[in-house]
Amino acid sequence: MKNAVKRIGVLTSGGDAPGMNAAVRAVVRAAHSRGIECIGIRRGYSGLISGDVLRFEDTSVSHIINRGGTILYTARCDEFKTEAGQQKAADTCKLLGLDGLVAIGGDGTFRGAQALSKYGISVCGIPGTIDNDIPCSEYTIGFDTACNTAVDAIDKLRDTMQSHERCSVVEVMGRHAGHLALYVGLASGATAVLVPEKKIDFENDVVEKIRSARISGKTHFMIVVAEGAGSAVDIAQKIHEATSLDPRVTVLGHIQRGGTPTARDRVSATRMGYHAVEVLAKGLTNRVVCKKNGAITDMDIDEGLAMKKTIKQHEFAVLDAMTGL
Numbered sequence: 001m002k003n004a005v006k007r008i009g010v011l012t013s014g015g016d017a018p019g020m021n022a023a024v025r026a027v028v029r030a031a032h033s034r035g036i037e038c039i040g041i042r043r044g045y046s047g048l049i050s051g052d053v054l055r056f057e058d059t060s061v062s063h064i065i066n067r068g069g070t071i072l073y074t075a076r077c078d079e080f081k082t083e084a085g086q087q088k089a090a091d092t093c094k095l096l097g098l099d100g101l102v103a104i105g106g107d108g109t110f111r112g113a114q115a116l117s118k119y120g121i122s123v124c125g126i127p128g129t130i131d132n133d134i135p136c137s138e139y140t141i142g143f144d145t146a147c148n149t150a151v152d153a154i155d156k157l158r159d160t161m162q163s164h165e166r167c168s169v170v171e172v173m174g175r176h177a178g179h180l181a182l183y184v185g186l187a188s189g190a191t192a193v194l195v196p197e198k199k200i201d202f203e204n205d206v207v208e209k210i211r212s213a214r215i216s217g218k219t220h221f222m223i224v225v226a227e228g229a230g231s232a233v234d235i236a237q238k239i240h241e242a243t244s245l246d247p248r249v250t251v252l253g254h255i256q257r258g259g260t261p262t263a264r265d266r267v268s269a270t271r272m273g274y275h276a277v278e279v280l281a282k283g284l285t286n287r288v289v290c291k292k293n294g295a296i297t298d299m300d301i302d303e304g305l306a307m308k309k310t311i312k313q314h315e316f317a318v319l320d321a322m323t324g325l
């Protein structure tokens with residue numbers, strides 16, 4: 001354990017998520033409240049390699065709690081995956097006199113932080129991704145905003161699908177994880193939801209659901225697909241072949257990554273940012289902030305990264321009950 005933490009850094013990395021700004025603000029304000037100086041690093045680990053930094057004053061983070069995106073910019077940096085890149089980044093931390101670093105992002109970002117800790121840099125991760133796919137945390141900043149954006153779009157689609165008695169196939173984000181798709185599907189009354197975690201039985205999971213909804217009187221159908229479960233265009237084509245419906249396809253894409261963060265994301269970001277500073281101020285390292293049983297806590301990054309997050313079968317049972325199957 002180290003004492004007397006005087007200066008810390010903060011960066012955002014990987015895919016951005018609404019609420020990252022609120023997390024940056026919380027880190028800066030929590031640090032200042034303890035008399036700790038805070039340095040912002042632009043463009044994730046690339047900025048750490050090139051020394052692209054700014055000094056935060058309290059006012060530098062005014063009026064950002066409500067803004068989507070990240071004022072620090074974000075990046076995916078392949079050079080940082082190499083030992084040479086990590087050495088350069090560690091040298092920058094030492095040159096800046098950083099006693100700790102907060103890295104806001106997804107599991108890739110935490111792997112980066114884990115690597116940096118091996119060079120003697122104290123690190124603490126904060127989960128920020130719309131995918132909610134960080135195994136050690138029940139919640140990741142940005143998920144609620146992305147869900148609400150997608151549900152809002154689907155509600156609009158439903159109006160026109162209803163008028164035309166059509167089938168709609170909506171692709172939401174989630175290359176490797178279906179948490180967003182499942183949550184959005186439940187919230188929008190989808191006929192079927194397809195996720196990468198569950199092998200698709202097209203006849204049972206889609207066609208049969210459409211048929212049974214039709215028999216029970218439905219004339220429009222909403223199919224939600226996580227991008228990692230297959231292309232919405234292909235799925236629409238297969239539905240057409242099996243049912244003679246003529247589905248319309250909507251790919252929501254990066255719209256889900258932007259926008260004003262919801263109250264839930266702002267508060268989660270604020271609590272997590274505050275907690276990360278507490279962790280570093282205690283002289284701890286290689287930690288990740290997480291939500292467990294509803295409370296904000298932290299754990300060892302190695303342990304966190306070794307965990308697996310799955311979608312519980314029960315969640316599909318709820319969905320099936322809602323679609324009358």
Ligand code: ADP
Pocket residue numbers: 013014015045075076077078080081105106107108109110111112113115129
């Ligand atoms: P996310 O944090 O959203 O999962 P990425 O997987 O793109 O996003 O990771 C963000 C960045 O973290 C990468 O561009 C890279 O700089 C760094 N990173 C990812 N994986 C590793 C790794 N195994 N070792 C070191 N750095 C990594």
Ligand code: F6P
Pocket residue numbers: 015106129130131173174175176227257
């Ligand atoms: O991890 C967040 C996420 O939005 C995924 O849902 C999606 O597959 C990916 O990032 C898209 O990344 P990019 O910004 O490279 O298009």
